Amino acid sequence: MGKNLILETIAREMHTGVVVLDKNGAALYANPFFLKSFPVNGGIEGKSVSESIKSELLLKSVEAFLKKRGGASEDIEIAEGTRFFSVHIVPIKDKADFSLILFLQDITEEKRVETIKRDFVANVSHELRTPLASIKGYSETLLDGGMDDKKTLAEFLRVIDRHATRMSRLIDDLLILSRLESHQMTIVASPIDLGELVTSTVKGFEKQARDKGITLSALVPEELPNALGDRDRLEQVMVNLLDNAIKYTPSGGSVSVSAFLEAGCVRVDVGDTGIGIPAGDISRIFERFYRVDKARSRELGGTGLGLAIVKHIIQGHNGRLGVESKPGKGSVFSFSIKACR
Ligand SMILES: Nc1ncnc2c1ncn2[C@@H]1O[C@H](COP(=O)(O)OP(=O)(O)OP(=O)(O)O)[C@@H](O)[C@H]1O
Ligand SMILES: [Mg+2]
Known part of the structure; x- marks a missing residue:
């Protein structure tokens, strides 16, 4: 096996950008990963790296190397647009000739x-x-x-x-x-009566709702099939959703929970007539520690972890989780998991 073929294959397949510059700073060679990461019209060969890399830090460092025609290799970190690279710069000397090799790793x-x-x-x-x-x-x-x-x-x-x-x-x-x-x-799924789970968790919140002047109701059909799930974990989901619904609904409002069969899944909706969530925040409320109104949530004792836990548990069930909300009108959080046949 020829050494050239081996070296060529390594340069072609490696997930590090490699570019070789001659003593004047013109590119002699760039591997495919470099060209993919830093595309230049018509290729980089014969051109300066500044054609494809904008980082001043890198360009300054390259310039210094070219000026002194040598030195010890150097490692720097650069930001290129939204991406970050760690760059290993190696000068090589061959008699009177000099060139510079840059290895760029996407970090x-x-x-x-x-x-x-x-x-x-x-x-x-x-x-x-x-x-x-x-x-x-x-x-x-x-x-x-x-x-x-x-x-x-x-x-x-x-x-x-x-x-x-x-x-x-x-x-x-x-x-x-x-x-x-x-x-x-781990989520251990077995046939569970989600309807019963809904009714019993709602019962657990009756006092909290009454104390706050909120009407709480549950609607579960008689003939709801069992669902495949982990009862303890789903109880955690219900507790977090109900806690939020009551917490973020002012006195005089209502919270209603319903369970029903939909496309082979048991779906549970937890609706409230509360403060709602602005459209811009909806995509972020499932992140840990994210709260729409930090001061208000903290006052109510929240740390912004409830919905992150809910999301993990529903994902662990391969279920679906959704929310619809209108500020000032209210929100509906729904999740659905596979029904037993
Ligand atoms: N039913 C709801 N109505 C209005 N806003 C809500 C509702 N549920 C959640 N939110 C918003 O989403 C944020 C994140 O909810 P999450 O349950 O993760 O945290 P929390 O309730 O603030 O704290 P924790 O659950 O840790 O006690 C809340 O701070 C609130 O801004
Ligand atoms: Mg919460």
Whole structure:
């Protein structure tokens, strides 16, 4: 096997852009991946890299190499439009001749994951800091003599308890999400009576609805077939949707839940006459920590994880999840999963 053929195949198939520049900075060779990532009309050969790459950082570095005709290889990171590349620049010398090889690796995806991770840590820290600051403030006041008054003591302890509950709920939700995402919490589907699940979770919210002055109703047909699902996980879905419907509906409104058969699936609709969701936010509400009105949701005790959990669970069932909403009129969240035949 000829060495040239082997080298040619490597250059053609590798997922790294390679471009070789001569001592004047004109391209001698570019592999297909480079040409695909940085297309130039009529090809790059004989032209300067600035024809295809706009990053000033890279162009400056290339210029410096060409000027001093040598030096140690260098690694830089560049942004090209919406993409990111890590660039390894290697000067090679052959007698009086000099050329420069650039290896460009697309690291856009790594960058994206990095950003998600960073945002996630920032969000969690922020969500924990708020209740923790209250707990610390109130307990310090008590220790500073506030304990003497029995009424103040009880009141402050209640605040501390509320914030501690909030923190433990946040941790619980994060653990559920992380288990769902890492597939440690598997969905075990078996025939379940979704109608009964709907009726019983709605019952569980009757007091909460009554206290807020909201009419709560459930409509489930007698002959609804069983669905294939994981009862505990679907109960979590119902609890999150009902909690939202009641939370985001002002006093005097109503929340109605219905279950029915549709195209071989059992579908559940949770409708409310609440504040609704602006069209621009709809696509984002299933992201973790996303809340339309941060201040308002936090006041109501929310951290924006409920719908992220709902989405994971329904996806785990290969089900469908949808929402229709009109600001000021109300929202309907629906999910459907396969019925048993
Ligand atoms: N039924 C609804 N009506 C109006 N807005 C809603 C409704 N359900 C969800 N939202 C919006 O979507 C956002 C995300 O909902 P999600 O359930 O994930 O978080 P949350 O309710 O704020 O907090 P958590 O569920 O963690 O307590 C909410 O903050 C709210 O802005
Ligand atoms: Mg919620």
